[in-house]
Amino acid sequence: MFEKIFKYHYSKKYSYVLDGICLLLAVEILLFLNGSNIVIRSLSDKITFIVLALVCLTLARGYRMMLRFTTFIDIGKITMGLALTMVLYALYVKANTRSHYNYLLLLFYFSLSLLSLYRLIIKLLYAKVSKEQKLTATILFGAGNNGLKAKRALDDSNSVNVIAFIDDDKVKVGRSIEGISVFAMDEKLKIIIEQRSIDQVIITTDKISQKRKNEVFEFFKLQGIKIFTVPAIDQWAKGKGIEGNLKPIIIEDLLRRDAIDIDLQKNVLQYQDKTILVTGAAGSIGSEIVYQLLKFKPHKIILLDQAETPLFDIKNQLFNKNSSTNFEFLLRSVVNRASVDQCFKTHAIDIVFHAAAYKHVYMTETTPASAILNNILGTKNVVDVAIEHKVSHFVLVSTDKAVNPSNVMGASKRIAEIYVANKAETRQTQLITTRFGNVLGSNGSVVPIFKKQIARGGPVMVTHPEITRFFMTITEACQLVLEAGATGTGGEIYVFDMGESVKIKDLAISMIRLSGLIENQDIQIEYSGLRPGEKLYEELLTDNENLKPSHNELIYIAQKESFPKEKLFKIDQLIKEAEEGRSNEILVQQMKNIVPEFKSMNSIYEKLDG
16 A cells, blocks of 8 residues: 555645644644643634745745655755744734743644644655565675765665775774665675675765775675675766666776876867877777877877778767867778878878777687788888888887797787887987787777677686786776886887786686676686687787886886897898788798797697797
8 A cells, every 4th residue: 555655755735634634633732731821722823824924934945855865954854844834923922021932932833843743744654665575685895975876876876775884994894874775895794795685785985995895896796795886976967867877897896907107288278289190000009098098189190900890989989079180081901002102292290199000819819921021011011101200109008928029919010019110219209109008998808709609608718717817998908008008108019007917717607607697607607628729828029128127107218229220121121022912821930930939829820030
């Protein structure tokens, strides 16, 4: 019955009727207790008092609330309305004695008590009805202001039951907020989780370190509890409420680091009002570089890519941003020297970010000529033309697979690094190389592959139980690329701090758990064996490189290497042979001659290593 009563909002007319009855009861109670009433003497006085009270309560906005959600603020409005009623009614009855004022004070007390009491009863009945329904048992991490506001918003959502708060502040632990206990993340909390069958945890504070966020996930992941985050209240999307703003924790949230501190002033000086070329601009890395450049208001960004549809897509996205920056979209390949040269002749380019590359290990392993032409010749073309046109800065986006490469892709990027290093020695153009590991969400990243495998019910395919990789989010990687471009002086290889390497098996388990499933129960993990060119772990430095710190604690500078000039001749010869269509074995052998540390793994080219 109660469920039907509370299914719809109350109309104001019900509040007026209920308040009128309570006011009449207050008068009758006072009359019963005192035997006579020198303030309300007749039926007309009763009616006058009730009507006057209802009018004053309306003026005090006492009927804007919903009865089932009455708060202390609403009781305060009722108090103000009744106080005004007593003043006006005192004038009406011409109160002038102490007895009159005592009666009015008692009338105020009984009226306020009855009006507040029935509202409280309605609120408690509604809470009882709500709890009888299937509500989502929830714990809030963060017992501060944001947590309290989130709790109140969830109370009003009709679908969530907040069971407890968690907080790291020892002063708060053991206390309660609006009847909800505050716990530390310990064994007591585990008991609560079991007893109350907790469904979800919501992180309500943004003042949580990346390390602590990972600890929260690890604590709850084995118990099948979903974890969400919610932004600060003032960031909630209008009309969505708290439930519309809940974001599930995703793997990128666990692997990203705390906010990166970049030199904003240097970035602004470097990029503001400049004309910037980004090759591979429709790819995951190139497009993110473009988006981040917009913050520094360059005059023009030239987006060059050979992929038609992705370039068209990013064009539409950029035009929706209403940016003051001008854009030029060039459907071209860096392999075509004349096309690259025309781009530089048409536009007075100041800075180049060279992100165009083939990076799928398997595909380049089977077609080394494509990797040589796109990754090496493409880099050579852009570097040479940039130098000819006296571009101030050129930044190569490289990879940790270039270090002691075990596959064609990594070797091709290492040769591109060598070419840039050779050209950087005596040039006006400052040539800079940036090197980092796997980028989450980028083309070729394992994360979107795992997501698809989990979505279709598995299995999740991992190549080897011990394989590890360094990971970084696209945003973080591109922030550091821009930072290197703004601070480099030429010839450096900037190596990014990738944090701790991650076991791919553990990554798969975390992603399965984040989906609310259990590995090898709901989703199977299977091992396929290492693929051609794949090794168990990646490195960030060659044997001949040493690191020194830079101005940014997340960026290191590799010691410059010197390469004999005949390396350039060998690179030209390699490109020529790729253009002539020489066999895969001949091309890979030539790559190994240029990069002696290139040792093939799990590949048909292992025989070339002797």
